Amino acid sequence: MTTLDLTPTLAPSAADRAVKRQRVLDILDKTGTGAVWLTSPAALSWYLDGSRVQVGPLGDPVLTVRVSPDCDRVRAFANEADRLITEELPVGLDVERVPWHGALVDAAPDDADERELAAELRAARGALLPTETERYAHLSADAATAMTAALGAADPAESERAVAARLAAELWRRGIEPVVLLVAGEERLPHRHPLPTTARVGSRAMAVVCGRRHGLVTNLTRWVRFRPATASERDANARIRDVEAAFFAASAPGRAFGEVLADGAAAYARAGFDPSEWQRHHQGGAAGYNGRDPRAHPGLGERVQDGQAFTWNPSAPGAKIEDTVLISDARVRVLTGDPAWPTSPHAGLERPDELEL
Numbered sequence: 001m002t003t004l005d006l007t008p009t010l011a012p013s014a015a016d017r018a019v020k021r022q023r024v025l026d027i028l029d030k031t032g033t034g035a036v037w038l039t040s041p042a043a044l045s046w047y048l049d050g051s052r053v054q055v056g057p058l059g060d061p062v063l064t065v066r067v068s069p070d071c072d073r074v075r076a077f078a079n080e081a082d083r084l085i086t087e088e089l090p091v092g093l094d095v096e097r098v099p100w101h102g103a104l105v106d107a108a109p110d111d112a113d114e115r116e117l118a119a120e121l122r123a124a125r126g127a128l129l130p131t132e133t134e135r136y137a138h139l140s141a142d143a144a145t146a147m148t149a150a151l152g153a154a155d156p157a158e159s160e161r162a163v164a165a166r167l168a169a170e171l172w173r174r175g176i177e178p179v180v181l182l183v184a185g186e187e188r189l190p191h192r193h194p195l196p197t198t199a200r201v202g203s204r205a206m207a208v209v210c211g212r213r214h215g216l217v218t219n220l221t222r223w224v225r226f227r228p229a230t231a232s233e234r235d236a237n238a239r240i241r242d243v244e245a246a247f248f249a250a251s252a253p254g255r256a257f258g259e260v261l262a263d264g265a266a267a268y269a270r271a272g273f274d275p276s277e278w279q280r281h282h283q284g285g286a287a288g289y290n291g292r293d294p295r296a297h298p299g300l301g302e303r304v305q306d307g308q309a310f311t312w313n314p315s316a317p318g319a320k321i322e323d324t325v326l327i328s329d330a331r332v333r334v335l336t337g338d339p340a341w342p343t344s345p346h347a348g349l350e351r352p353d354e355l356e357l
Contacts, residue, residue, distance in 0.1 A: 012049045012090045013131035020047055023124040024067045027117055035068035036112040037105050038121075042289035043114055045215025046125040050135065051088040052215070055080070057179050063095075064104040066111065075104050119302060122293055126286060127307040132216065133326070136288075136309060139176065140218040140324050140335035143211045146170035148338045151224040151355055156201050160185050163207060164196040171211050179217055180210035180291060189318055192281040203227045204354075206320065210291045217291050219284075219311040220336040221322035223354040236319040237354070238346075239271040244321050245347035246270075247283070247312040248332045251304055257285060258300040264312065273316050284312040287324050309335070321351065 024047070028036060038044050044053040044061050053061040063076035063084060076084055078097040085095055098104055107113075114121065128136060150167035160183040168178050184194035186202025194206070204225040210217055229237075246267030250260040265278035285296035287309040294302065304310075304327060313322035326333045334349060343350040 013129070014090075016129040016131045017047075017049055017090060019129055020124070021067065021072070024121070025069060027120045027124060028067070028069070028112075031112075031117065031120070033112045033117070034110045035066055035108070036117055036121075037107060037114055038065045038067060039105065039114050042125070042215070042293060043121055046289045048088075048215075049090050049131075050214030050216070051084070051090075053088075057177065057212075061104075066107075075106065077102075077104070122286075123302060123305070125289060125293070127305040128288065128309060128326070133307070135214045136216050136218065136324075136326070137335055139211070139213045139216055140220075141337065142174040142213075143171065143176055143209055143218050144220060144336045144338035144341065146174055146176065146211075147207060147209060147220060147222050148340050148355075151205075151207060151222055152340075152357070154201060154205065154224050154357065156203060156226045158201055159198050160188070160194070160196040160201065160205070161198060163201060163205065167207060167209065171209065174213075176211040176213050178209065179212050180208065180219075182206075182208035192315055192320075201226075208322070215289050217287065217289065218324045218336055219287060219291060219313070219322060220324060221313065221320050222341070222352060223320075225354050225356050228356070229354065233318060236316060237321075239273065240314055240316055240319040240321050241346045241351055242271040243267045243273070243314040244312060244351075245349075247314065248325070248347070248349070251310055251312075251327055251332070252330060253304050253306040253308075253327065255304050256301050257294070257296040257304070258298055260304065261285075261296040261298060261300070264314065268314075268316075277316050278314070281313075281315050283314060284322070285310065287311040306330075323352070 038047055041054055062080040066073040074093050075096045075098050077100045079100050081095050081097050149170045163183045164181050171178050182194050183196040184206045185199045186204050188194050206223050208221045210219045247264035250263035268277045269275040282295055285292040309326050311324045323334050323336045342353040344353055
């Protein structure tokens with residue numbers, strides 16, 4: 001097997017951590033809260049500089065952090081503590097060991113549960129800091145090259161599961177955990193969330209990845225085909241790009257997520273799709289330490305921040321487009337790009353074409 005020249009792990013950033021701690025302290029001060037327990041994978045990985053805080057993507061975190069003006073109090077299951085201290089946690093943190101059957105949260109009466117401050121904490125981790133931004137760019141590029149390698153070896157006679165297995169292997173070789181991995185062959189393209197099956201790839205297929213490294217999750221969709229595109233397929237692909245461009249144009253710092261969603265949803269009709277198409281599948285939202293952090297929905301008042309990542313994923317029958325991008329200085333920077341994948345310009349950005357084999 002070819003040895004990959006993997007992107008080096010970026011060193012922990014004390015400067016980033018100090019900013020994150022101050023952001024949480026500002027929330028406590030604003031809300032009149034004495035302390036908050038961080039308990040979710042997203043909040044913990046963010047606050048602990050990208051530490052892996054779960055054993056498997058479905059597992060609950062094996063540690064918690066109580067943030068207060070006095071200190072950060074870390075509690076971890078005793079059977080996980082040595083590994084966490086050696087391999088995951090930033091240097092210098094004191095770790096309280098809790099029996100594996102014990103409770104990780106030991107809250108005082110005035111302590112807040114993370115869920116009580118969920119929106120504020122999402123906003124706190126919205127604008128990515130320098131080390132996070134660099135990690136995210138490396139992760140996203142690596143996920144894109146994994147997709148290219150996996151789909152570039154696709155065969156119309158193989159199963160969706162075979163494509164998924166190759167894609168998972170390419171991701172893991174790059175240190176990326178497949179949090180979501182979808183594959184739809186020709187017969188299953190109408191499904192918006194196609195979990196891989198034994199169905200054959202056929203003449204055209206779609207693959208979707210949500211991949212995690214350093215706690216950050218990047219998202220992308222790609223298409224592969226084994227025959228020339230029909231006129232209707234080319235037309236649908238061009239029109240779904242128009243919808244995506246509307247989402248990008250609307251994603252300006254200071255705007256509410258619900259407003260961005262409304263602008264993007266309105267673009268379906270202008271692009272010649274059913275005006276209600278946006279209701280048939282979620283359209284994406286902010287990205288970062290969750291696949292969507294949060295997913296946009298009508299009326300959502302949380303606001304776009306400069307330096308925040310987004311993944312919008314407009315879709316229609318037989319058409320979908322999805323990349324993770326960074327909004328910086330009111331410009332859109334595509335993170336999930338691979339120079340080896342075919343692209344063409346649209347609305348000022350290089351957008352992915354379908355890979356024809």
